[in-house]
Amino acid sequence: MNGEIIAIGDELTSGRVLNTTSRYAAGMLFSAGYEITAMATVRDTPEEISEALKRAVKRSDFVIVTGGLGATSDDLTNEVVGETLGYPVVFHSEVFDRIKARLSEKVDEQTLNRLRKLAMLPTGAEILNPEARMAGYLLVHDDKPIFFLPGVPHEMKELLTEKVIPRLALWHGNSAVPVKQKVFKVFGLGETEINRLVSHLEEEEDSRVRIGYYPVFPEVHLSLTVLEENESERAKIFGQMEKEIETALGDSLFGADDDSMENVVGELLRKQKNLIATAESCSGGLIAHKITTVPGSSHYFAGGVVAYSNDLKEKLLGVDPALIVEHGAVSPEVAKAMAVGIKTKTSADIGLAVTGIAGPTGGTAEKPVGTVYIGLATPDTTEVILCRFSGDRWQVQELTAVKSLDLVRRLLLGISVKAL
Amino acid sequence: MNGEIIAIGDELTSGRVLNTTSRYAAGMLFSAGYEITAMATVRDTPEEISEALKRAVKRSDFVIVTGGLGATSDDLTNEVVGETLGYPVVFHSEVFDRIKARLSEKVDEQTLNRLRKLAMLPTGAEILNPEARMAGYLLVHDDKPIFFLPGVPHEMKELLTEKVIPRLALWHGNSAVPVKQKVFKVFGLGETEINRLVSHLEEEEDSRVRIGYYPVFPEVHLSLTVLEENESERAKIFGQMEKEIETALGDSLFGADDDSMENVVGELLRKQKNLIATAESCSGGLIAHKITTVPGSSHYFAGGVVAYSNDLKEKLLGVDPALIVEHGAVSPEVAKAMAVGIKTKTSADIGLAVTGIAGPTGGTAEKPVGTVYIGLATPDTTEVILCRFSGDRWQVQELTAVKSLDLVRRLLLGISVKAL
Numbered sequence: 001m002n003g004e005i006i007a008i009g010d011e012l013t014s015g016r017v018l019n020t021t022s023r024y025a026a027g028m029l030f031s032a033g034y035e036i037t038a039m040a041t042v043r044d045t046p047e048e049i050s051e052a053l054k055r056a057v058k059r060s061d062f063v064i065v066t067g068g069l070g071a072t073s074d075d076l077t078n079e080v081v082g083e084t085l086g087y088p089v090v091f092h093s094e095v096f097d098r099i100k101a102r103l104s105e106k107v108d109e110q111t112l113n114r115l116r117k118l119a120m121l122p123t124g125a126e127i128l129n130p131e132a133r134m135a136g137y138l139l140v141h142d143d144k145p146i147f148f149l150p151g152v153p154h155e156m157k158e159l160l161t162e163k164v165i166p167r168l169a170l171w172h173g174n175s176a177v178p179v180k181q182k183v184f185k186v187f188g189l190g191e192t193e194i195n196r197l198v199s200h201l202e203e204e205e206d207s208r209v210r211i212g213y214y215p216v217f218p219e220v221h222l223s224l225t226v227l228e229e230n231e232s233e234r235a236k237i238f239g240q241m242e243k244e245i246e247t248a249l250g251d252s253l254f255g256a257d258d259d260s261m262e263n264v265v266g267e268l269l270r271k272q273k274n275l276i277a278t279a280e281s282c283s284g285g286l287i288a289h290k291i292t293t294v295p296g297s298s299h300y301f302a303g304g305v306v307a308y309s310n311d312l313k314e315k316l317l318g319v320d321p322a323l324i325v326e327h328g329a330v331s332p333e334v335a336k337a338m339a340v341g342i343k344t345k346t347s348a349d350i351g352l353a354v355t356g357i358a359g360p361t362g363g364t365a366e367k368p369v370g371t372v373y374i375g376l377a378t379p380d381t382t383e384v385i386l387c388r389f390s391g392d393r394w395q396v397q398e399l400t401a402v403k404s405l406d407l408v409r410r411l412l413l414g415i416s417v418k419a420l
Numbered sequence: 421m422n423g424e425i426i427a428i429g430d431e432l433t434s435g436r437v438l439n440t441t442s443r444y445a446a447g448m449l450f451s452a453g454y455e456i457t458a459m460a461t462v463r464d465t466p467e468e469i470s471e472a473l474k475r476a477v478k479r480s481d482f483v484i485v486t487g488g489l490g491a492t493s494d495d496l497t498n499e500v501v502g503e504t505l506g507y508p509v510v511f512h513s514e515v516f517d518r519i520k521a522r523l524s525e526k527v528d529e530q531t532l533n534r535l536r537k538l539a540m541l542p543t544g545a546e547i548l549n550p551e552a553r554m555a556g557y558l559l560v561h562d563d564k565p566i567f568f569l570p571g572v573p574h575e576m577k578e579l580l581t582e583k584v585i586p587r588l589a590l591w592h593g594n595s596a597v598p599v600k601q602k603v604f605k606v607f608g609l610g611e612t613e614i615n616r617l618v619s620h621l622e623e624e625e626d627s628r629v630r631i632g633y634y635p636v637f638p639e640v641h642l643s644l645t646v647l648e649e650n651e652s653e654r655a656k657i658f659g660q661m662e663k664e665i666e667t668a669l670g671d672s673l674f675g676a677d678d679d680s681m682e683n684v685v686g687e688l689l690r691k692q693k694n695l696i697a698t699a700e701s702c703s704g705g706l707i708a709h710k711i712t713t714v715p716g717s718s719h720y721f722a723g724g725v726v727a728y729s730n731d732l733k734e735k736l737l738g739v740d741p742a743l744i745v746e747h748g749a750v751s752p753e754v755a756k757a758m759a760v761g762i763k764t765k766t767s768a769d770i771g772l773a774v775t776g777i778a779g780p781t782g783g784t785a786e787k788p789v790g791t792v793y794i795g796l797a798t799p800d801t802t803e804v805i806l807c808r809f810s811g812d813r814w815q816v817q818e819l820t821a822v823k824s825l826d827l828v829r830r831l832l833l834g835i836s837v838k839a840l
Contacts, residue, residue: 011634013456015447016603016643018440022461027435036433037468041442041459048457072615072633073622111616152635183436195492196531202493213492214431215572223436278705278726284712285698285705288726292704295780295813303732305725306698306708312723312766316736346732360715393715 001171003029004060005039006052008067008077009151013043021066021149021156029064032165033179044074050084053146057085062144062168064160067151069134071117077148078121085141087122095119098130128163138167145171180238184222184245185255187406191220197248198222201241209241218399219261222249251415254406261405262290268412269300269350276408278304279317279342279353281329282372286401287352302346307338317341317353330355332373332384339375339382350411351377352404356387358396372400376407376417383417421591423449424480425459426472428487428497429571432461441486441569441576449484452585453599464494470504473566477505482564482588484580487571489554491537497568498541505561507542515539518550548583558587565591600658604642604665605675607826611640617668618642621661629661638819639681642669671835674826681825682710688832689720689770696828698724699737699762699773701749702792706821707772722766727758737761737773750775752793752804759795759802770831771797772824776807778816792820796827796837803837 005025011017019041026036037060042048049068056063068077082089096119100112107115121137125148128136134150136159147164149156186194191213202211210225224241228234246253255264269276278287288304291297305316310329313319319337327333335355343351356372363369370389375382385407389399410417425445431437439461446456457480462468469488476483488497502509516539520532527535538554545557545568554570556579567584569576606614611633622631630645644661648654666673675684689696698707708724711717725736730749733739739757747753755775763771776792783789790809795802805827809819830837 009634010630010632011641011643012443013446013459014450014643015443015445015456016632016641017634017636018438018443020438023432023435023438025435026433030434035463036435037463038472039433039461041461043455043457052458071612074630074632110619114615114619153637192491195534199530199534210430210494212430212436212494214429214437216437217573221431221436223431223434280705280708284717284721285700285708285724285726286712288700288705289709292706292726292728292778293814293817297704298728301704301728303726303728303736304705305736306705306712306723308712308718308721308723309766315765316723316725345735346729358712394713397713 001061001168002035002037003062003064004037004056006049006056006063006065007039007041007151008044008049008065009041010044010074012041012067021151021153024153024157025064025066025160028160028165029168030179031181032169034062034168044068044076046076046080046083049076049080053081053084057141057144057146060144062171063146064149064164065146066149066156069118069136069148069150071114075117081139081146081148082122085122085139085146087124087139087141089120090123091116092119092121092125092127095121095127095130095135098135099133102133128159132159134159136163179225179227180234181223181225182238182242183257184224184249184253185259185261186220186222186249186252187218187254187261187402188252189220189249191215194220194222194249198245201244201248206237208237217395218402251410251413254409261402261409263294265405265409265412266291266294266297266300268409270296272412274349274412275300275302275347276350276352277302277342277346277348279338279351280304280306281308281313281338281354282356282358283354283397283400283404284308284358286397287354287404290401290405302348305342305345313338317345328367330357330367330371330373332375332386335373335375335384336377336382337375339377339384343377349379350408351375352408353377354400354404356396356400358393358400360393370396372396372403374400374404374407376411378411385417421481421588422455422457423482423484424457424476426469426476426483426485427459427461427571428464428469428485429461430464430494432487433463441571441573444573444577445484445486445580448580448585449588450599451601452589454482454588464488464496466496466500466503469496469500473501473504477561477564477566480564482591483566484569484584485566486569486576489538489556489568489570491534495537501559501566501568502542505542505559505566507544507559507561509540510543511536512539512541512545512547515541515547515550515555518555519553522553548579552579554579556583599645599647600654601643601645602658602662603677604644604669604673605679605681606640606642606669606672607638607674607681607822608672609640609669611635614640614642614669618665621664621668626657628657637815638822671830671833674829681822681829683714685825685829685832686711686714686717686720688829690716692832694769694832695720695722695767696770696772697722697762697766697768699758699771700724700726701728701733701758701774702776702778703774703817703820703824704728704778706817707774707824710821710825722768725762725765733758737765748787750777750787750791750793752795752806755793755795755804756797756802757795759797759804763797769799770828771795772828773797774820774824776816776820778813778820780813790816792816792823794820794824794827796831798831805837 338353359369758773779789
């Protein structure tokens with residue numbers, strides 16, 4: 001079954017809001033075995049909504065439409081759907097009753113009238129989740145399912161996973177192509193370099209195997225997709241390709257699928273019962289933030305210091321002021337002292353420290369913007385790695401944080417630590 | 421002039437990569453006065469690229485195509501364009517010469533052959549930036565400009581702003597609708613509440629005025645667009661509406677357009693010559709990270725501590741261990757002690773501290789996940805605000821950080837500080 005996704009909203013076509021819902025829907029549906037042939041984003045105008053809907057219904061087996069279901073004046077989806085496909089909107093009193101019942105406070109007549117709009121749905125609309133504020137609905141047209149979902153990401157995601165995907169799986173004539181897929185996540189190698197490393201695998205010209213490359217700054221992701229009806233054959237091809245890709249990418253391959261650098265590192269720290277602490281200058285707390293996005297990180301993260309000023313490097317990390325005077329705050333000596341300082345202060349096993357120049361100002365001929373020293377103190381030794389990143393402030397901070405975590409990963413795996 | 425954007429790539433339709441380039445292009449073009457009527461995302465297959473291209477060329481005045489220009493095997497744009505529109509690809513030797521000249525190291529014959537693909541462009545293609553690695557090109561078809569740009573965000577952005585928009589501005593018959601637009605950024609009010617506050621402005625039914633509402637978690641953005649040929653009339657309508665919206669939104673309106681909470685707060689701190697320092701528990705460094713994304717933040721940010729463990733709250737912030745034993749780490753007493761502690765340690769003017777439960781575990785009946793105490797110590801006083809956020813770990817951390825910064829904003833502006 002081929003599907004299509006239509007996102008509706010001026011906020012999307014004017015670039016004010018990033019369309020994350022279509023991407024999420026595409027990812028979920030793809031994983032469930034459906035091909036998404038196209039994604040369209042159109043303005044809140046009847047003509048364009050209508051045109052996109054007609055085109056999608058004609059050429060695809062199912063359609064997901066997001067946005068424009070709300071009570072504000074720019075929400076037009078229901079009316080347009082009704083007119084375009086021939087299911088005039090009618091007042092769904094049971095929907096309105098539930099909306100009223102869920103109101104947490106008394107509202108005035110005017111607001112209530114506005115909310116009536118949420119219950120004006122096309123004839124034949126089947127409510128997906130009566131309990132949700134934005135209930136979503138299914139219309140069957142020409143024997144094809146069309147799902148209408150809210151544009152607000154978390155409301156849409158819930159309906160998609162809990163209602164849409166189960167309904168699609170039961171759809172008669174369903175023929176999801178059996179797909180096995182894995183995304184390999186790489187840090188420290190460029191797209192062309194990766195392409196070169198795995199090019200011998202692409203030359204085999206097996207149409208059942210697809211390899212794609214996607215820079216997702218500062219990482220590069222490589223996807224392997226195997227489309228094959230026969231399950232054991234599919235598993236066999238997949239297993240071979242997987243092994244070859246892993247060999248080709250070597251230790252720059254840090255994870256797969258939903259892995260992030262921070263959860264890979266977190267898992268290693270947890271398993272090896274190591275406690276880490278961070279001392280950050282130019283990365284301004286980004287490393288600590290990344291570590292603590294992972295639930296349960298309190299088990300292996302003691303905490304950290306953002307020592308933006310020299311004063312704080314001395315007061316909170318015990319860095320000798322003479323070191324800063326002699327070598328400058330951005331120096332291997334200070335990176336080392338910060339790493340040892342945070343490790344000692346927090347009684348952690350690993351002290352991770354960074355000092356550098358994120359820009360846009362502060363660079364010199366000798367130490368240009370992007371110069372970053374990363375210090376790594378362990379019970380046995382302290383290493384300092386010099387990195388010369390390029391990019392704007394955001395990119396330098398991001399590279400600094402991911403590179404730092406990658407160094408911890410390499411340290412814990414006992415593999416070589418190398419500067420970018 | 422109406423335009424359309426086509427993004428090409430399996431990585432987009434399979435949901436592996438979020439399409440940020442189309443959004444960026446839409447935003448830039450909209451600001452420059454063009455209407456983007458639709459955005460399409462299609463797979464790397466000749467049929468779908470061809471169909472999208474034909475449709476766009478037919479109904480729009482200009483088209484922006486991104487992606488599929490690279491040297492890897494899944495890049496098909498050039499060939500498909502050539503076939504679809506009738507401009508067969510030919511080898512552009514001057515393009516290839518520049519590619520070779522830019523190679524930083526010697527490459528083998530095989531790699532060189534692969535790079536030849538970058539120079540196989542449709543007949544009549546006009547290179548946009550010969551100096552760039554991914555040069556992009558312009559094809560004029562039926563007297564309409566079609567711009568082909570790389571899919572990698574920063575490469576695409578550079579070509580768009582430096583080459584495409586200037587070229588479009590000079591296009592004969594150009595009729596960009598004169599638009600004046602502003603995005604109002606709000607924190608602490610929901611979309612429906614904002615809709616209610618400004619509904620009287622929408623009832624005027626002036627077709628030249630458009631108001632839109634966009635939740636951009638954890639903020640809500642309201643956009644005002646005035647379309648009117650006459651410049652002074654446009655400015656007049658805009659000025660009136662702007663004033664009314666500002667009145668309606670009150671002090672929950674924290675900024676406009678490119679403002680972020682962190683740069684608004686940064687600007688206030690800089691102007692008032694205040695130094696701030698942070699002590700974070702459940703937000704794990706996110707507040708420090710947000711503050712330090714702003715260039716020049718070292719002028720007003722002393723630094724901070726991520727005191728994830730109780731031990732660190734004592735060692736780095738001087739919190740009395742008895743307080744933690746008596747009231748728990750998540751308590752107003754500890755929030756206050758942390759705020760005072762970081763202020764004292766760093767000699768800052770303002771100490772901002774948070775302690776709470778980000779989840780998914782750690783909640784109790786009395787202090788469920790989402791319970792956060794924010795402490796704010798100033799030279800005069802120390803306030804503690806209790807917040808009860810809902811959402812997942814990411815949402816609670818994000819709400820904690822933005823709410824904390826909003827409290828600093830309110831403090832510096834002398835307006836009321838209220839819990840969510």
